[in-house]
Amino acid sequence: MMSVNDKVLKLAFLGEWDTLLPVLRNYPHLINLPSEPKGYTPLHQAAWHGATLPVIGELLFLGADRSITTHSRRQTAYDIVIEKHKRPDLEYLLFPKKVTxxxxxxxxxxxxxxxxxxxxxxxxxxxxxxxxxxxxxxxxxxxxxxxxxxxxxxxxxxxxxxxxxxxxxxxxxxxxxxxxxxxxxxxxxxxxxxxxxxEHNLVESEWATVSDLFEPSPTQWGLRGDLFLWLEMRQSLCQVSLPKDTDELADIISAAFQALTGKSLISRVGDNDFFVERFSRGGMSSGYVSSLYWLNEFIPQLQARLNWLQTAGL
CATH class of the missing domain: 1.10.274 (Enzyme I; Chain A, domain 2)
Structure with missing residues (x-):
């Protein structure tokens, strides 16, 4: 008769989540069980299969550790998603964030x-x-x-x-x-x-804040000052609870933008880029902030992250 350990590893390998998740609910201590010899946990297998957000969300809720690496290639679940899929939603949820x-x-x-x-x-x-x-x-x-x-x-x-x-x-x-x-x-x-x-993961919405949506940072920026505004905004929103919908989130970001820069996010034509002295750290476009980039890139990205968390049940 197959042991519970072997059943967990087999179901994860096959990607049979409807059968596996009830088992893990009953045996949550097996959530980070590694396979032999490669060392794939259920979360690694979910990343390999490109599982749905609710599946990823429940694995994380049960205690799946995003920082664990496989034995063979030293990959996290995030690394596997980067290699196998173009899934920004999984990249966000599986990024091995450190707890604050x-x-x-x-x-x-x-x-x-x-x-x-x-x-x-x-x-x-x-x-x-x-x-x-x-x-x-x-x-x-x-x-x-x-x-x-x-x-x-x-x-x-x-x-x-x-x-x-x-x-x-x-x-x-x-x-x-x-x-x-x-x-x-x-x-x-x-x-x-x-x-x-x-705790390896603190992902539940009850204690998440808007600040948690800012990690990881974007890989592309509008102007050099946008990086420092992003960092300041992350710090300033660390006590603001996650809103229930994306429109409210956009309002929060817009209000923080104006509070930190003194400029409205909805700028006049020809006044989309502006200079903030404390963001000036050298280089081309140093100290300049692009309101259009926040409107067209950053806010939609943060809204998408909120949607992914909600879809994952986190």
Missing amino acids: IAQIIRKVVLTEPQIFEVYDGNLILVDKLIAAFGVELRPDKIEELENRLHHLFFALTGQTINAEKMIKFDAAQGFSFDVNPAFFGQTFFPLICRTAQA
């Missing part, structure tokens, strides 16, 4: 709501942590992540994580809140570190 510290914090907040109270000053400080970390990648070593958390706590509060007294601050006139260092040292930061150790 802010993503991990957002996940803990949304999966452990019981640790916070109503009008909780601790949660307000958590929001500040997310904004401060922005798109900073998770360190490889948990000890380094723990140090980053402790140092930022001190930077934002002026107190160490070992402070014995509650830290008071006024959010507005008549609204005073307490931050409990013990909560962060004994509960919240350990939760973040445990989550960081367990």
